[in-house]
Amino acid sequence: MEKSELYGRLVAGPLPAGLRNSPQIQQVPVIHRWGPVVWCLRCGQVTWRQGRLPHHHAYCPQCLQLGRVSTLTSLYTIPEPNDFHFDGSRCVWRGKLSPAQARIAEKIKRAVQQRRRFLVWAVTGAGKTEMLFPGLEAGLAAGWRVGVVTPRIDVCRELFPRLRTAFPAVTAILLTGDESTPYRYTQLVVATTHQLLRFYRAFDLLVVDEVDAFPFITDKRLHYAAARAIKEDAAVLLLTATPSSQLLKVIRRHRFQIGMLPARYHGYPLPEPVFVRIGHWERLIHRQMFPTKIQAALAGWQERCLPVLIFVSRIKWLKPVLRALQRQLPTWRGTSVYAADPRRQEKVAAMRKHRVQYLVTTTILERGVTFPDVQVIILGADDPVFTVAALVQIAGRVGRSPTAPTGTVLFGCTRITPVVRAAYRQIRALNRAARRMG
Structure with a gap:
């Protein structure tokens, strides 16, 4: 371990022999315990009657994924020295802001x-x-x-x-x-x-x-x-x-x-969702079919070679929806993805490289990903899993590219809930604010 690895960091002991006597290193106690109460200074959480070890010692169960810390261990740090050696930090981006x-x-x-x-x-x-x-x-x-x-x-x-x-x-x-x-x-x-x-x-x-x-x-x-x-x-x-x-x-x-x-950099408005009544869509999916309007949209997008994201509320719907797509549109290539999918990164990359034309996904792709010219369907947009923020973010996957600034967002609903209406109103309000700002 290099000394620089402790700069502005909390590292659990024991430290390598070469670092133990460094005068820069500060020792930070990590676990305080009062009877059944355990307070962890690494994650700030207090637990009650948990994390007990033999001989009256305790550990924090809240941040185990970072490695166990207990009353038997300490954390070590060196105050951040800003010890950077660089030739310059000029930004070389040559794009132009609106x-x-x-x-x-x-x-x-x-x-x-x-x-x-x-x-x-x-x-x-x-x-x-x-x-x-x-x-x-x-x-x-x-x-x-x-x-x-x-x-x-x-x-x-x-x-x-x-x-x-x-x-x-x-x-x-x-x-x-x-x-x-x-x-x-x-x-x-x-x-x-x-x-x-x-x-x-x-x-x-x-x-x-x-x-x-x-x-x-x-x-x-x-x-x-x-x-x-x-x-x-x-x-x-x-x-x-x-x-x-x-x-x-x-x-x-x-x-x-x-x-x-409130405006996108290319000047086009946010795509406003279209409500599609889909009735008891779950029954149709189990029969490997789609509601009529959803089926028509998918067929049209396949014909135009447009990529598609199909959002579902729960992991259990990924395979049934994927099977229905494979049956209804057998020449279309696609797959499903979720947060714990070991091939998640590979599948997202395949979509970007046009190796697959659609992804059936949970809310894990509601934000932070960009696929040019993508179209979006939410099956069961009225499910409580989809919050106002999630619906707005999902709709925001469409029209992000200046070469394809428009597209379609379908909110497939059994009923139009207050949450769905609120998401729609928020998108329209942002578009109005953008028009007012020119």
Whole structure:
């Protein structure tokens, strides 16, 4: 282990012999116990009557996936020294921002330079990543350590190559928990939000993308980790396309400034969903058939060679829907994908390379992926699994590319629920706001 691996990180002991006597290393106790109560300083969680070990010792059951910590272990860290050696951190991206994007990008840059907190509320497909570049460049050029995190692995894998291409002179690493690349000390860290549990007062600038997404929105451990991973005077940028009212209340309480962009960078409106009444669609699927209007849409898209995402609420529907597609459209190639699918990355790549024409998927692909010219169907959009944010994000998969800025989104419903109506109204409201802004 290199000493630099402890910079701004929490590493469980024991340490290698060569590091134990370093005066820079700080020892951090990790588990406090009061009778049956166990408090973990790594993930911030309190457990009751759990995590007991022999001889009155205890461990934290809440963050076992990072390796067990207990009253028998300590965490070690070295205060972040910002020890970066780079030839320059100039952004080499040569694209052009729209006037609306440029206004938000300038606000982001000022917030970074002044070490403030800033929320970017921009619709799906607005070009949030490119709007970050001036702010990231300002932080990296100042020698700051920068973290860009998101709850979804797929989003990380989309972001990392784009950031590496834009800032080729900056050392960078991708941390998702399933990467085989060993950790090393870098100036730019792109990671899933769970990886923040390993950092301690490391980042001068932290960007949290898809801040409204599961699991970050519901997991108190990740909020704790984000607060502890930054330096006291750090700049923080939050990005979202679908902020909940609860999130906006938190933002105001913590005095975040807000920049809103209701328009996509190519100027076309968000595709507005079309409601399709599909009755008892589950019975048809079990007979390897589709509701008439869904079948007609699929056949039309196959004829035009358009890629399609078919969303279902639960894993149990993946195989039945896939079998129905294979029977009804036997010459069309496709597959299914879900969060724990061991071939998930391979299947998404196959869709991008046009080796398959459709994916039957759960909400795991609701955000963070872009397929040019894709069309979308949600079977059972009225299922409680699909929240307003999820429906808006799923609809936002369509029309993201400037070469294919339009498309079709079908909300297949047994009944039009308040959630489905709210998603539709939110999309229309954003389009109206975009028209008002020109």
